[in-house]
Amino acid sequence: MNASEFTTVLRSVEGHIRYYNEQGSGKQRALAKLLVEFQERARDFYGWSAFKISRPVDGVEHDLVNDSRQSAFHEGGSRAIELTVHERDPAARKACIQHYGVRCQVCDFDFEKTYGALGQGFIHVHHRIDLASVQTSRDVNPIEDLIPVCPNCHAMLHSERPAMAVEALKIIFESQKPTK
Template identity: 50%
Template sequence: MTMLDATALAQRLQARFGLGLFGGLEDVDGGTFVVLRPVDLPRPNGFGIVLARTPRQVEASFRADAFSRTLLRHMAEADETARTTFSTLARKAALDGFRLSISVNGNPVDAADDLPHGEWAKFELDCDKRVVSGKLSGDQSHDFVLEAASTCLGMALALLPLEEVIDTVPGFEVGLPEGAKIQVEVNKYERSPVNRAACIAHFGTTCNVCGFDFGVHYGDLGQDFIEVHHRVPVSSMGGAYRVDPVRDLVPVCGNCHAMLHRTNPPLSTDDLKTLIAEAVSKRLKIAGG
């Protein structure tokens, strides 16, 4: 696997998770492998996702750095919501054909629901997938590696205390004097990169309302790009609300996202689908005379 592949994988996962990532070649256990790392967790205090592939298998492994005691402490102290997300992602991985191997302090963990409490001096997670028949083509191999990396990274991030990042962008509101601006708060990471990734893993990266696919329309530039909409407005969630990435989030294109928020409270995705169908039907009647 070349450096170009590492960069491309990091960029696609960055789009999927909304989290800064970079990829490169590193020496691991006597071999040279592609390793993906979060930008905000530099060596030797962070972790990497080590990627390997053969013509018949792909593998992604979580590797904590030499001085990652604080990182492992945070993972060990993950609350029940985080542990449930970890288990949910593990079940999804199994359904997708991945074989998972988890161990804590050198002891195998038989089920993702059974992560031990207490001090963690070592945490290992391996995700591998075998090809049932034939060999992987170049594109298939890349896609398999991408999914393995996404699975492993998502499960690792599920156990980490990721900060909510709030950004502000200028906007305009109907009824204000021309040129008057308001500040609209947008949640850059959709509250959690893991929630975003779990939503996309379930629904895919096409718009859940109109079916628009950025990858099909824009090619490589649009691969894995999609916005994520909160069915329950963030402003009404309250501090104790725990987001369910399948029940509460849905991937949508920018146009549909804007239309969902044209009303207060926002439209449901089903309501917007109905409005689109009605508009199309009306256009067809006019065109048909």
């Protein structure tokens, strides 16, 4: 795995932590522990700052598998971390889904169509304005402020800070479709 792929993985984990924070499910703590561990590994291995994981400092990509400096991998240790969780209103999520449905509003992915009953009703709900950027609670309009997106598109939206506009990501997505 090269540095670019490693960065992509870390960004994906960050996106999933944001999603679980939205759900209030408590799973974000386990993911956050993994993220911290991998950020520290990135810092140690690539010389990156733990908070600037977007690219290696020296601009050189390293191969994790073939690099002789990495002779063993260690897992299973634990450490305590503290998180700030932004409250979400489940009724706002429900109202958003009632309005838009459960198809991704960027790529049109439908979990139920692909996975059957297992995927029924599954979708992430994205806040058009990052909750982390607002210091106090605020009123949310479920139709104007929230939008259903699949986990992949959700991670792509949060690949920028502040989050990319849904419409901008849709343009990128549409531009990548093969022409017939």
